[in-house]
Amino acid sequence: MLLPLVRLKTPRNSRHPWIFKKMTQAPRGVRLEAGSLVEVRNRDGGFIGRAFYHPENTIALRMLTEDKDEAVDSAFFLRRLRDAKTLREAAIDLARSGDSYRLVHAEADGLPGLVIDKFADVLLIEPYVAGWLYMADELVAALAELFPGCRAVVRADANAAKKEGVSFAKLEKRFPAPGHVDITENGIRYRVDFLTGHKTGFFLDQRDNRARVAFLAKGRDVLDCCCYSGGFALSAWKGGAKRVEAVDLDEEALAMAKANCDLNNASGIDLLHRDVFDELRDRAASGRDHDLVVLDPPKLAAGQDDVERALKTYYDMNKAALKAVRHNGLFVTCSCSGAVPEERWRQAVRKAAADSNLNLTIFGTFGPGADHPVAGDFPQGRYLKALFTRVSH
Numbered sequence: 001m002l003l004p005l006v007r008l009k010t011p012r013n014s015r016h017p018w019i020f021k022k023m024t025q026a027p028r029g030v031r032l033e034a035g036s037l038v039e040v041r042n043r044d045g046g047f048i049g050r051a052f053y054h055p056e057n058t059i060a061l062r063m064l065t066e067d068k069d070e071a072v073d074s075a076f077f078l079r080r081l082r083d084a085k086t087l088r089e090a091a092i093d094l095a096r097s098g099d100s101y102r103l104v105h106a107e108a109d110g111l112p113g114l115v116i117d118k119f120a121d122v123l124l125i126e127p128y129v130a131g132w133l134y135m136a137d138e139l140v141a142a143l144a145e146l147f148p149g150c151r152a153v154v155r156a157d158a159n160a161a162k163k164e165g166v167s168f169a170k171l172e173k174r175f176p177a178p179g180h181v182d183i184t185e186n187g188i189r190y191r192v193d194f195l196t197g198h199k200t201g202f203f204l205d206q207r208d209n210r211a212r213v214a215f216l217a218k219g220r221d222v223l224d225c226c227c228y229s230g231g232f233a234l235s236a237w238k239g240g241a242k243r244v245e246a247v248d249l250d251e252e253a254l255a256m257a258k259a260n261c262d263l264n265n266a267s268g269i270d271l272l273h274r275d276v277f278d279e280l281r282d283r284a285a286s287g288r289d290h291d292l293v294v295l296d297p298p299k300l301a302a303g304q305d306d307v308e309r310a311l312k313t314y315y316d317m318n319k320a321a322l323k324a325v326r327h328n329g330l331f332v333t334c335s336c337s338g339a340v341p342e343e344r345w346r347q348a349v350r351k352a353a354a355d356s357n358l359n360l361t362i363f364g365t366f367g368p369g370a371d372h373p374v375a376g377d378f379p380q381g382r383y384l385k386a387l388f389t390r391v392s393h
Contacts (some may be wrong), residue, residue, distance in 0.1 A: 003039040004032055006053055012042065012228045015377045017107045019051070019061035026055065034165055035130030037064075037072055038366065047387065052112065052131030056165065062112035062129060065230070077111075077135065078142040084109040085146055093372035097211075098185035100192075101371040102204050107378040113160075116143075117200040119192050123152045123183045124200050127168055128160040136167070136171050153177040157193055159302075182263065186211050188234050189263040196252045197229070198298070203369035205384050206231060206296070209334070212364070213294060214239030216330055220291035223247070223283075225321055230257030230269070232294045232332075237266045241292075246271045247279045280320040291328035294334075301337040310340050311348050319352035322360075325391040331360075338383030345385055364388030 007025045019040070032055055035231065040061060042050040049066040064072050075376075084104050092101055103123065104116035113129030123143050127133070140152045154175040156168035177194040184190075185207055192201040210231050216282050217236035224233040225316040227246035236244050246269060248254050261269050272279060276297075283289070297317055301310035318333055325331045335345045354362040366386045 003037055004030060004053075005050075006038045006040050008040065008042050008048065012048060015066070016028055017063040017112055017375070017378055019060045020061070021058055021060040024033045024060045031055075032167070033130075035133050036083055037131065037134070052129055054130060054164065056330065056393065057163070062107075062131070064110070064112065074138045074141060076140045078145065080104075080110050081116075081139075081142045081146055084111075087373065088371050091373075096186075097207060098183065100183040100185060100202075100204060101207075101369075102192050103371075105372050106381065108373040108375045109154045114139075115200060116391060117202075117204055118147070118150070119181050119200075119202065120183045121150045122178065123147060123150050124177065124194070125152060125154045125175070126200050127156055127171070128152070128164075128171060130163070130164040130166045133166060133168065133171065136175070140175065148313075151178075153194075157199070184233065186214065186238070188238055189260070190234075190257050191256065191263060193229075193259075197256065202229065203231065203336075205336075205372050206334070206386075208369045209234040209366055209386050211333070212366070213292070213332060216332075216388075217241040217244075217292055218287070222292045223290045223294070223324055225280070225293065225295045225317075226297045228259055228296070228298075230260045230271070232296060233257065233269050233271075234264060236292070236294075237269055238264075238320045243270075244268065245272060247276050247277050249273070276317070277320055277330075280324055284320070284323040289324055290329060291326060292330045293321050293325045294332045296332075296334040296336075297334050301339040303339055306337075307340055307344075310337055311344060314340070314345060315348040315352050318349050321354055322353055322356050322358055322391060325358075326393045327391075329391055331389045331391050332386065333385045333389070334384065336384050342385050346387065347384055349387060357393075359392040359393070361390040362387055363390060 009025045010023045031204050034054045036053045038053040041049050047068045050072050051061040100119045103118050115126040117124045143152045152173040155177045180191050180193045182191050194201050213232050214235040217239035221243045222236040222241045224246040227233050227248045233244050233246035239354045300313050301307050368384040
């Protein structure tokens with residue numbers, strides 16, 4: 001298949017899968033739609049690869065292949081998805097961890113701007129770039145071959161669609177998601193809500209960290225801050241915590257947490273509908289502290305313009321949460337803001353402890369599970385950060 005040609009006007013000095021608009025020459029004599037599949041060549045005509053092209057975005061090209069002999073067709077998508085499936089089967093003990101995992105993690109699996117999460121027998125496709133508007137049939141056909149009996153659905157991110165200047169509504173109508181599906185993770189049942197849930201409906205990336213919290217929670221008094229659908233709270237309960245309290249301001253999130261508690265007959269978890277700052281402030285004033293505190297706030301930085309504000313919020317939240325940890329208690333703190341550099345986030349956490357006259361001993365530094373790999377040429381793919389610490393006064 002003859003593809004439209006996009007040439008680079010500057011040398012490509014790395015194999016990073018993004019090529020920026022300032023490096024490209026606009027195609028002559030043709031107006032390409034956002035998401036067009038194109039062939040990329042350098043100034044001298046040498047082959048660079050095949051990519052999705054967006055004529056208006058800062059990221060003009062998202063590379064799919066650099067192999068001249070590899071066409072981007074149905075066989076291409078089947079290979080990519082089979083490789084992704086094989087990696088997860090080798091890296092994850094599904095018999096132990098459950099029935100759900102991230103099948104495709106965008107650039108790390110050679111499918112830029114695409115997330116596919118497997119929730120039991122539902123394969124949820126979340127496109128982030130316009131190119132996937134034109135490749136849905138190939139994806140769904142490949143998924144049907146690799147996962148017979150599973151249902152492929154599309155749930156798009158509204159902010160991503162707006163940035164791309166496209167609508168995924170027709171795909172969502174063709175491949176509609178059910179209202180929910182029940183999954184199992186680490187012996188705990190969860191209801192994944194596709195109507196009100198954030199992102200793909202459930203944060204699979206924290207699976208291993210939830211298991212670590214379950215191990216630490218036995219016999220402890222646990223507070224889960226920004227609990228969302230109750231993953232850390234339920235993990236602490238499953239691990240034998242003496243008491244579990246969970247706080248979130250989002251009513252829909254707390255409704256999901258309540259549903260998950262009911263699924264597991266976890267009547268001993270207290271769910272609190274409050275602003276986390278207000279709750280932590282009141283606990284500090286009353287001297288109420290805990291053996292284990294988990295802080296897992298939502299994404300605070302969408303891009304570089306948000307980084308400084310996000311770091312200030314991380315500092316404030318961690319400082320407030322640290323006051324709720326009793327002497328020699330445990331503190332688990334997380335960030336899912338990929339735009340915030342990991343070391344700067346860690347500095348904010350350390351400063352929050354130092355300014356509170358607390359000693360922080362870090363005994364674990366973790367990211368997402370193995371089903372969220374990171375490409376060597378795409379460090380931006382690592383976004384989730386988690387510190388497991390001991391706090392002493």
